[in-house]
Amino acid sequence: MPGFASSGDQKRPVRLLTAALSSGNLPHALLFTGIEGIGKKTTAMAFAMACNCFNLHEGYQTKQPDAEITEPTHIEPCGQCRSCKKIISGNHPDIILLQPSGAMIKVDQIRALCSKLVLKPYEASKRFVIITDAQKLNLEAGNTLLKTLEEPPEHTVFILTALQAADILPTIVSRCQQIRFNPIPFHSLQTYIEKNHGLGASDASVIASMSQGSFTRAESMMKPTWINKRNWIIDELEALPTRSINLCLAFSEVLSKNKGWLLPAFEIMKNWFRDIVIYNYAPERIINKDLSAQINIAAKKTTINVLILKIKAIDKAEREINANSNIRLTLDSLMLTLSKG
Numbered sequence: 001m002p003g004f005a006s007s008g009d010q011k012r013p014v015r016l017l018t019a020a021l022s023s024g025n026l027p028h029a030l031l032f033t034g035i036e037g038i039g040k041k042t043t044a045m046a047f048a049m050a051c052n053c054f055n056l057h058e059g060y061q062t063k064q065p066d067a068e069i070t071e072p073t074h075i076e077p078c079g080q081c082r083s084c085k086k087i088i089s090g091n092h093p094d095i096i097l098l099q100p101s102g103a104m105i106k107v108d109q110i111r112a113l114c115s116k117l118v119l120k121p122y123e124a125s126k127r128f129v130i131i132t133d134a135q136k137l138n139l140e141a142g143n144t145l146l147k148t149l150e151e152p153p154e155h156t157v158f159i160l161t162a163l164q165a166a167d168i169l170p171t172i173v174s175r176c177q178q179i180r181f182n183p184i185p186f187h188s189l190q191t192y193i194e195k196n197h198g199l200g201a202s203d204a205s206v207i208a209s210m211s212q213g214s215f216t217r218a219e220s221m222m223k224p225t226w227i228n229k230r231n232w233i234i235d236e237l238e239a240l241p242t243r244s245i246n247l248c249l250a251f252s253e254v255l256s257k258n259k260g261w262l263l264p265a266f267e268i269m270k271n272w273f274r275d276i277v278i279y280n281y282a283p284e285r286i287i288n289k290d291l292s293a294q295i296n297i298a299a300k301k302t303t304i305n306v307l308i309l310k311i312k313a314i315d316k317a318e319r320e321i322n323a324n325s326n327i328r329l330t331l332d333s334l335m336l337t338l339s340k341g
């Protein structure tokens, strides 16, 4: 599904971009900001496609997945013409995608880009330069890019994407029109998960809640074992107060060996205790909706004060590990705190 329809229901950005296209008044440089995995790059590609499509047509965005749609809300590229097909296959010579090489975007990458921009576009009416993760421009690369932005080449639109404008050189930001992207609405994400991964409404709802509006987070949870891992972590957490110290430390040992899983595991733990806190007041707001019976039982066995202490202890462990403290020692200490009933 090429075009704006794949942008994850980013209504406002799509409206602003298609209005600029309709008016024929395209900005030289745009900065798309927002958390990872919410369709910034996809929308940039859709915009490049729309600006060069030979057969633009009307498109629709809906409030709810099953809501009736009557009025077109924006314009869409066709996805079928020569230009669209080249962009979709990544073979359009005038749609230039620049991504970090390793941890940074280096000055050599920007210099190579600038030497291409001296020439006229090969075939596009509008050439696009899409720079993703622009917060990774190092200082030299940023300053080199700035010179180009100050004297922009003809028929060229720059789109930078970043988590937030504050991470980028202010002189670059001031050259760009900023468009903020919001997290994907819950229902859009749930529908996406149901359609693309064949999950039932209940499981899709849990994944959509936990991914906090990010396609990328949802995708990483979608690996078939995610629900199993969540269940395992929650079962272990609930068993901790009845376990010997050795068994509590065994849990932290297993977690410490799966470093890629540590941050998701912390999220799962905090969401679990948070669900127990709010269950008695607002049961409709729990995240682990499929576990409401288990949450009900857990809520009867503890107090809010104990739960808040546990959530704070997880936050503290997370901060310490992010600051490079010893993972095993931090987790051991956390498990001993969480084992107090």
Ligand SMILES: [Zn+2]
Pocket (backbone or CB within 6 Å): 052, 053, 054, 055, 056, 077, 078, 079, 080, 081, 082, 083, 084, 085
């Ligand atoms: Zn087209």
